[in-house]
Amino acid sequence: MTAMEWRFLLATALGGAIYLDRTAAFQLMLHRPLVVASLMGAIFGNFAAGAQVGAVLELLYIARLPVGASIPPDDTGAAVFGGAAAAVASSSIGLDPGSFVAILLLSVLCAEFGKYADRFVRRMNGRIAHLTVEWMDRGDSQAVEHGLRAGVTLFAVFGMALTILFSGLGISAARHLLTRFGPESHFQFAALLPALPLLGAASIFSCSRTDRTAPVFYLTMGCVFAATFFFRWLG
Amino acid sequence: MGGIPLRIRRKVWLRQFFLQGCWNYEGMQNVGFAYSILPALRDRYENRPEDLSRALKRHVEFFNTHPAMASVILGAAVRLEERVAAGEADPRAVGTFKVGLMGSLGAIGDSYFWGSLKPMASAAGAILAFVHPLLGIAALLLLYNWSHLAIRFRGFAAGMGGEESAVRFLREAGFAERTENRKMIAAILGGAYAGWVASHAAHLFGGAWMELGIFLVAATAVHLFTVLFRKAVSPSEVLLLLLLVGTLILWR
Numbered sequence: 113m114t115a116m117e118w119r120f121l122l123a124t125a126l127g128g129a130i131y132l133d134r135t136a137a138f139q140l141m142l143h144r145p146l147v148v149a150s151l152m153g154a155i156f157g158n159f160a161a162g163a164q165v166g167a168v169l170e171l172l173y174i175a176r177l178p179v180g181a182s183i184p185p186d187d188t189g190a191a192v193f194g195g196a197a198a199a200v201a202s203s204s205i206g207l208d209p210g211s212f213v214a215i216l217l218l219s220v221l222c223a224e225f226g227k228y229a230d231r232f233v234r235r236m237n238g239r240i241a242h243l244t245v246e247w248m249d250r251g252d253s254q255a256v257e258h259g260l261r262a263g264v265t266l267f268a269v270f271g272m273a274l275t276i277l278f279s280g281l282g283i284s285a286a287r288h289l290l291t292r293f294g295p296e297s298h299f300q301f302a303a304l305l306p307a308l309p310l311l312g313a314a315s316i317f318s319c320s321r322t323d324r325t326a327p328v329f330y331l332t333m334g335c336v337f338a339a340t341f342f343f344r345w346l347g
Numbered sequence: 348m349g350g351i352p353l354r355i356r357r358k359v360w361l362r363q364f365f366l367q368g369c370w371n372y373e374g375m376q377n378v379g380f381a382y383s384i385l386p387a388l389r390d391r392y393e394n395r396p397e398d399l400s401r402a403l404k405r406h407v408e409f410f411n412t413h414p415a416m417a418s419v420i421l422g423a424a425v426r427l428e429e430r431v432a433a434g435e436a437d438p439r440a441v442g443t444f445k446v447g448l449m450g451s452l453g454a455i456g457d458s459y460f461w462g463s464l465k466p467m468a469s470a471a472g473a474i475l476a477f478v479h480p481l482l483g484i485a486a487l488l489l490l491y492n493w494s495h496l497a498i499r500f501r502g503f504a505a506g507m508g509g510e511e512s513a514v515r516f517l518r519e520a521g522f523a524e525r526t527e528n529r530k531m532i533a534a535i536l537g538g539a540y541a542g543w544v545a546s547h548a549a550h551l552f553g554g555a556w557m558e559l560g561i562f563l564v565a566a567t568a569v570h571l572f573t574v575l576f577r578k579a580v581s582p583s584e585v586l587l588l589l590l591l592v593g594t595l596i597l598w599r
Contacts, residue, residue, distance in 0.1 A: 168473070170469050238373050253389070316534070340550075341558060
C-alpha cells in the first residue's frame with residue numbers, strides 16, 4: 113500500500129468514529145470542524161493548515177441548531193473536505209488567501225450533500241426501528257439490541273463512506289482546482305477573506321443574542337478593535 | 348427484591364450515550380431509549396419474559412428530547428419501572444411521566460446546550476486555535492464536556508432518586524441562569540473575534556479614517572448576517588451566494 117492509501121484508510125476509520133459522535137453515539141463534540149479539520153490536516157500532511165480552516169468553519173454553521181427533527185448542514189463533512197484540501201494545497205501550491213477562501217466556500221457543497229445523506233440514513237433507520245418493534249412483538253427482547261447495533265453500524269458505514277468521498281474530493285480540489293484560485297489565477301477569492309470570519313461571528317451572535325448580550329457584543333467588538341488600533345499606533 | 352444493583356445502573360448510564368443510535372423519523376429516540384433501559388428491565392423481570400416484553404414495549408413508543416437531558420428521564424424511568432415491577436405503581440405512569448417531561452427538557456436542553464454552551468465553547472476554541480490549534484481543540488472539548496458530562500451524571504442520579512428528585516434537580520440546576528450566563532460569554536467572545544477580524548482587515552488599508560470606515564462596514568456586515576440568520580436563512584445559502592459572487596463578479 114502507498115502512503116496515500118494508508119492515509120485514506122486512517123481517515124476512513126476516524127471518519128466512522130467522528131460521524132458516530134455527530135449523532136449516534138456520545139456527542140462529545142469530537143465531530144466539530146475544529147477537531148475534524150485538524151485531524152484531517154494531520155493525516156494528509158499539514159496539521160496547522162487543517163486547523164486554520166477548521167477554526168473558521170467551526171463558527172460558520174453554529175447558527176443552525178439540530179432542534180427536533182431538523183437536520184443542520186453537515187459541518188463535519190465540510191471539515192473533512194476542508195482539512196484534507198488545506199493540507200494537500202499547503203504542501204503543493206502553498207495555502208494563499210485565495211485558495212483558503214475557495215476551500216471554505218467549496219466545502220459548503222459537502223455540507224449540503226452530507227445533510228441529505230444524513231436524512232437518508234435516518235429514513236433507513238425507520239425501517240430498522242419498524243423491524244425491531246415487529247421482532248419484539250414476537251417476544252424477542254434482544255431485538256432492541258440488534259436494532260440499535262444495526263442503526264449505529266449504518267451511521268458508522270455512512271460516515272466512513274462520506275469521509276472517503278469528501279477527503280477524496282478535497283485532495284482532488286487541492287491538486288486540480290485550487291491552482292485556479294491562487295494569487296496568479298483569474299479568480300481573486302482573497303477579496304472575500306474578511307467576510308467569512310465575520311459570518312462566523314454573526315453565527316455566534318445570532319445564537320447568543322438577547323436584549324442583554326446585544327450591546328455587550330458590539331461594545332466588545334469596538335473595544336478589541338480600538339485596543340489593536342491603539343497598540344499598532346504605539347508601534 | 349432489593350434495589351437495582353450498581354453494576355446495572357452503571358450499564359444503563361453508559362448506554363444512554365447511544366440514545367440516538369437508531370434515530371429515525373417515526374419513533375425518533377425510541378429504540379435508543381429501550382436499549383438504554385433494557386439492563387434494568389432484565390434485572391427487574393428476571394425469569395418473567397412476558398412481563399419483560401410488556402415493559403420493553405412501553406419504551407419503544409415515540410420519544411424525543413435533548414440527548415444529554417434524557418439522563419434525567421432515563422433515571423426516573425428506571426426508578427418508576429422498579430416500582431411497577433414491585434406492584435407499587437401503575438405501568439401507565441411510566442409513559443405519562445416520559446411524555447410529560449420530554450418536551451420541556453428538550454426545549455431546556457436545546458436552549459442550554461445548542462444555543463449557549465456550544466457557541467461559547469466553539470468561540471473559545473476558534474479564538475484559542477489562533478494561539479495554538481491544540482489549545483483551541485482542548486478548550487472546545489473541555490468547556491463543552493465539563494458541563495455536558497456533569498449533567499449526564501447528576502441528572503441520571505437525580506432521576507434515580509424518583510420523579511420528585513428529578514424535578515428538584517431541574518429546579519435547582521438553574522438552567523435559565525446558566526443559559527443566560529453562557530450566552531453572555533459567547534457574545535463577549537464573538538464580539539472579540541469580530542473586532543479582531545475587523546482590525547486585521549482594516550490594517551491592510553491603513554489610515555485612521557479608513558480603519559474606522561472598515562470597522563463600521565464590519566459591524567454592519569455582522570448585523571446584516573445576524574438578521575439573515577434570525578430570519579432562518581441558512582449559513583450554506585450565504586456561503587453559496589459568496590461562492591457565486593466570487594466566481595462571477597471577481598472574474599478578471
